[in-house]
Amino acid sequence: xxxxxxxxxxxxxxxxxxxxxxxxxxxxxxxxxxxxxxxxxxxxxxxxxxxxxxxxxxxxxxxxxxxxxxxxxxxxxxxxxxx
Amino acid sequence: xxxxxxxxxxxxxxxxxxxxxxxxxxxxxxxxxxxxxxxxxxxxxxxxxxxxxxxxxxxxxxxxxxxxxxxxxxxxxxxxxxxxxxxxxxxxxxxxxxxxxxxxxxxxxxxxxxxxxxxxxxxxxxxxxxxxxxxxxxxxxxxxxxxxxxxxxxxxxxxxxxxxxxxxxxxxxxxxxxxxxxxxxxxxxxxxxxxxxxxxxxxxxxxxxxxxxxxxxxxxxxxxxxxxxx
Numbered sequence: 656x657x658x659x660x661x662x663x664x665x666x667x668x669x670x671x672x673x674x675x676x677x678x679x680x681x682x683x684x685x686x687x688x689x690x691x692x693x694x695x696x697x698x699x700x701x702x703x704x705x706x707x708x709x710x711x712x713x714x715x716x717x718x719x720x721x722x723x724x725x726x727x728x729x730x731x732x733x734x735x736x737x738x
Numbered sequence: 739x740x741x742x743x744x745x746x747x748x749x750x751x752x753x754x755x756x757x758x759x760x761x762x763x764x765x766x767x768x769x770x771x772x773x774x775x776x777x778x779x780x781x782x783x784x785x786x787x788x789x790x791x792x793x794x795x796x797x798x799x800x801x802x803x804x805x806x807x808x809x810x811x812x813x814x815x816x817x818x819x820x821x822x823x824x825x826x827x828x829x830x831x832x833x834x835x836x837x838x839x840x841x842x843x844x845x846x847x848x849x850x851x852x853x854x855x856x857x858x859x860x861x862x863x864x865x866x867x868x869x870x871x872x873x874x875x876x877x878x879x880x881x882x883x884x885x886x887x888x889x890x891x892x893x894x895x896x897x898x899x900x901x902x903x904x905x906x907x908x909x910x911x912x913x914x915x916x917x918x919x920x921x922x923x924x925x926x927x928x929x930x931x932x933x934x935x936x937x938x939x940x941x942x943x944x945x946x947x948x949x950x951x952x953x954x955x956x957x958x959x960x961x962x963x964x965x966x967x968x
Contacts, residue, residue, distance in 0.1 A: 670886070671920065673846035721803060724796060724832070726839040727886060 657703055658710040661733040664696040664723050698722060701737070710734055739966045741767040742780035744810065744826075746801045751787035751823065751943060758946045758959055759784075765963055772801070777809040781966040782819040785810070785826030787879070787941060797840065797882040798828030807833050819863040819962045820935045824880055827927070827937030836930055836937045837895065838887035843880070844920025850879040852951070853918055853940055855903040855926050856910050862933040863965030865902060867957040873910045874954035876940040878918055878926075883939040885921040885928070892923055903927035903938055 666672050672694055679692040700717070704710035714732050723730040741759055745752050752769055759767035767784075770777065777783060791800035801807070807829070814820045814835055822830040830836040843849060855876055857868040868874070887895065895901055903926040907916045912924040919939075927938030942955025 670841070671844055671884075673842050673844060677846055721799065722795070724799070724839055726888075727841055 656705070656707075656710070657701060657737050658707065659735055659737045660700045660702065660710065660714040662698045662700060662714065662718060662722055663731050663733075664698075665693070665729045665731075667727055667729055670727060707734060707736065739766065739781035739963065740779065741765060741963075741966075742770045742777050742783045743767055744772065744783060744785045744806060745769050746772045746788070746790035746804070746829075748790040748792060749786050749788035749825070751825075751941065754941075754943045755784050755786045755823070758943045758956070762946055762956065763959060763963065765959075770806070772804045772806045775805045775809055777806070777813055780813070780818075782962055783810055783813055783821070785820070785822040785829050786943070787824030787826060790825055790829065793882070796828075796832065798825060798830075798832040801825075801829045802832035811835060814930070814935045817932065817934050819966055821864060821958075821962060822935075822937040823941055823943065824878075824883075824939055827939055828882065830935065830937040835935050836928060837891060837900075838885055838928070840882050840939070841884045841886050842882050843884050843918070846881065848879070848881040849883075849918050851877065851918065853878050853926070854906050854908055854910075854916065855940060856906040856912065857902070858904055859899045859902050859929075859933075861899070862902060862929050862936065862961075864929075864936045864958050864962050866965065867961040871910065873906060873908065875952045876942055876945045876955050877951075878940045879944075880919070880939055883919040883921070885923075885925040885939075887922060895925075895928060896923070898931055900928050900931065900933075901925055902929055902936060903940070
């Protein structure tokens with residue numbers, strides 16, 4: 656089966672997000688008052704796997720070994736089957 | 739002894755380190771391309787600064803997963819001195835050879851300026867020739883240099899004397915005003931538990947000749963070479 660995984664990487668709660676803060680300030684210059692702006696990174700991965708569970712497990716391993724840094728990041732995985 | 743200077747695609751301080759070791763100190767040093775899988779012939783390694791793999795994913799993340807890093811890990815496990823400067827520090831934290839992480843400066847701008855550092859621990863292969871508490875002048879050049887670790891881990895680093903360099907003012911005070919990037923505890927450089935792996939954001943190779951404005955960094959390379967000879 657072919658799956659598409661959307662991996663979203665967030666800074667852990669409480670960590671400074673200089674990019675988000677800068678964007679919030681720039682929005683203010685344009686007259687928009689956002690309560691907060693958080694930056695995230697998103698990666699879209701296509702992979703073959705035997706089952707949805709297997710695909711999720713593989714993507715989870717990818718996140719732990721490379722895509723996220725557990726010291727500073729949380730991540731979430733959205734998975735769907737594509738054909 | 740021969741020092742390996744590890745080159746990745748995007749390393750750009752490799753030749754500066756080579757110049758200091760070879761031309762200033764007269765030490766055998768070689769640039770080693772990242773595809774090399776063995777470093778058995780070298781007594782020490784330097785991972786230089788730069789922008790390996792364009793800082794894709796995270797600074798240092800891609801380089802830290804290349805095969806040569808297994809060889810660097812082996813050197814570290816055997817007690818040989820391994821020194822990571824700037825991007826090299828980022829690669830060492832990403833590889834797990836050093837604790838913590840380097841994240842975007844609290845004011846998200848590339849900072850290139852002189853900094854004062856206080857030598858916190860002289861019981862390492864890189865600082866044995868300095869005085870404890872000595873203030874040295876070494877430049878920084880980075881955007882992802884904010885050292886981050888959680889509170890319990892920071893406390894452990896402090897308790898184990900793993901914090902080697904701290905950003906300070908001219909008089910040696912680690913104030914918030916002179917912290918260039920928001921690093922926790924003003925940390926500019928740390929070692930592993932055994933002290934033979936050093937990571938630091940400032941560039942000692944850019945302060946190793948008086949013609950460059952300061953030569954405070956030279957003792958770091960001299961110390962490393964002395965300890966490598968033992």
